[in-house]
Amino acid sequence: MLLRGAFVELALPLALFALLFVASSNSTNFYFPSLAKVLERFDALWLGQRFVGDVLPSLGRLILGYLIACLAGIAIGVPIGMFGPLRRAAEPVLEFFRAIPPPALIPVLVMLAGFGDTMKVAVIVTGSIWPILLNTVEGVRSVDHVLDETCRTYQIKGMSRMWHFVLPGASPQIVVGMRIGLSIGIILMVISEMFAATNGLGAAIIVFQRSFEIPEMWSGVLMLGLFGFVLSVAFRLFERRTLRWYYGMRDLERRS
Amino acid sequence: MAGNAVVSVQHLNKVYQSGTRRVEAIGDLTFDVEAGDFTCIVGPSGAGKTTLLKCLSGLLAPTSGAILVNGHAVAGPPAEMAVVFQEYGRSLFPWKTVRENIELPLREKNIARAERRRLVDDALAAVALAGAGDSYPWQLSGGMQQRVAIARAVAYQPKVMVLDEPFAAVDAQTRADLEDLMLRLWSELDLTVIFVTHDIDEAVYLGHRVLVLSSSPTRILDDVLVDIPAPRSQATTRIEPRFAELRTRIYRGVQEAKSAARATSEPIKG
């Protein structure tokens, strides 16, 4: 049974990989070298020095920016979600700011913060915060009415109410926002590095491209793909743990 | 009458106003509930039972009139009152275990941890769910969830327990078990209970006093003392002649209330 599951999961990817490998093996195209060559470059570059020199700084900036975006997004989103008048006043303004494509703000941040780490972290924050904030507002708004009355009758108020009722109740929606925020964060991490190529994964890729080191460039792209994939798996593990109760509840509903 | 009254409802009036529509849900309700009473409230659908309950539990402010709990006027949910809601599934926190659900109101009361643990354990034992402490509410059946809600109310050690059609959404077999559970808890823990229901049989079986409400604007149609000999049991009580008499009297009252609503004439006292 397990073997069958594994087969289904791996069949297409392996087939595509094999196809790509074979199709490109005799490639003399400068721009699209053989997969074998790319893998060889990957092994040489990314599993060693480059990892520390480029991947880790990228990861560090991403995590810092993402955490700030999460904390700020939730901290701002909760009061907005809870107080009707505040929400009505803030909503149009927020809608406008979140409609600005985050890359458009990069030159503004370059002007303010230069080309270094601060700018890159700031770019990640300004992009990732929106889905987190807006989903927090939505999640806090739509907490259960009966549960709210329960809190009132049992004298659960203030910070207690926030911690035991509002936040857990809104958490499924908040996590949706966090997932989107993470994807956006990764994209902005790369864009900011391609734009201001000091160090990092994005910087390395664009530098390779400019100096026409093509197999190296593709190996970097591969690394980036793995980077994104690993982070999304990590996030899913986090999601499964924090929302264990929610998934349990939904699975039960689905089965009945 | 006011001597030992834990809950005193005085000329309660509730009017819902939205734009030009004016609905007088509750006309004039006056009654007392004494300590240790098991008072059931029945009435036709739309009789303002839910509105009365929300006013009683401080979730809704009356238009006029007063509700006193332990002598103090109710301005918000009173701390001495515990409520068991009809939608048991939605009144338990799905992200907390059964034990944590029951414990939460006790933490708010700043009760020490050892004492809290004892209260939770006792409450779970009282509702026969001693082994379910570490489960999540949604892992339990509907009847068990309602029992958790009752355990939570019991552990809270309220002066008054108010239940809003708590067994309406469970099957008949489970309902019989839960009714007996309520009787047992009431006598063992010397509770004061206000029990709202649409089920007349249930009201007569459980209550020692049944208030019959009229349709809107709601008034008290009838105040019935249930003088059926104790002890009560599902097997015997319901075939007592006195049970049938009381039941019929209340049933007629409710029917008249319904037709009065249709004819919008004065409610008839039985």
Place this chain on the structure above:
Amino acid sequence: MARHLNGASGFLLLAILWEAAPRLGLADPRFFPPLSALVVELFKLAGTEEFWAYLASTMRTWAIGLLAATVAGVVAGLVIGLVPGARKYTHSTIEFLRPIPSVALIPGVILIFGSRYQSGVVLITYAAFWQVLLQMLYGLHDVDAVARDTARSFRFSTTGFIVHVAWPTLLPFLFTGIRLAASIALVLAVTAEMVIGSFGIGRGIVVAQTSDAIPTMYALVIVTGLMGVTINIAARAIEKRVLRWHPSVRNAIAA
């Protein structure tokens, strides 16, 4: 009435702050020109040919990319959703490819298209395609459920099923996908212009910043915001119109 007042009051407060802070010296006016200066700049821009050329270029890239993404997403969605077993086998591939940021393609498109607008189109197509595909798959999943429950008992013909059951169920999902894709398309159009240097508003912003034309830079950023808002509003309006009769309202909160 009070409702609308509240919405406008947020903007009003922001406008007052933005105008007052640089003038009062609370914010450095070199970096934060007062709002009035930006508005003036906006009007000036509207009078230049270059601005409209930028705008047209960005919109063209956006539109073509969105169209390509929608077509690709619908086709792929139909194939994966309808061919029995396809969903199972493609699941792992989709889950692996999806998190790969579209920006990973940037070096590739530079090689092939340089800074021509096609670079942007490819980036948009890759990124926005996933939104449409996913929504199609969700929708087809729902169609499956409905089919199992009702169509069989009503004995629809195949065309009848498609017209009366499948299509109406699918439509809200498709619109959600297109709406999300439209937002992403704008982001990537601007990205391509900034990073690759294609002609468009994104490049305008970079040029303004490097030549220290700060009010122009901000004005163009505001323009992108307005574009984003317009796209969102238009998408929602179209969605509402077409789906007016539809009982369920799909709430997808996304960036």
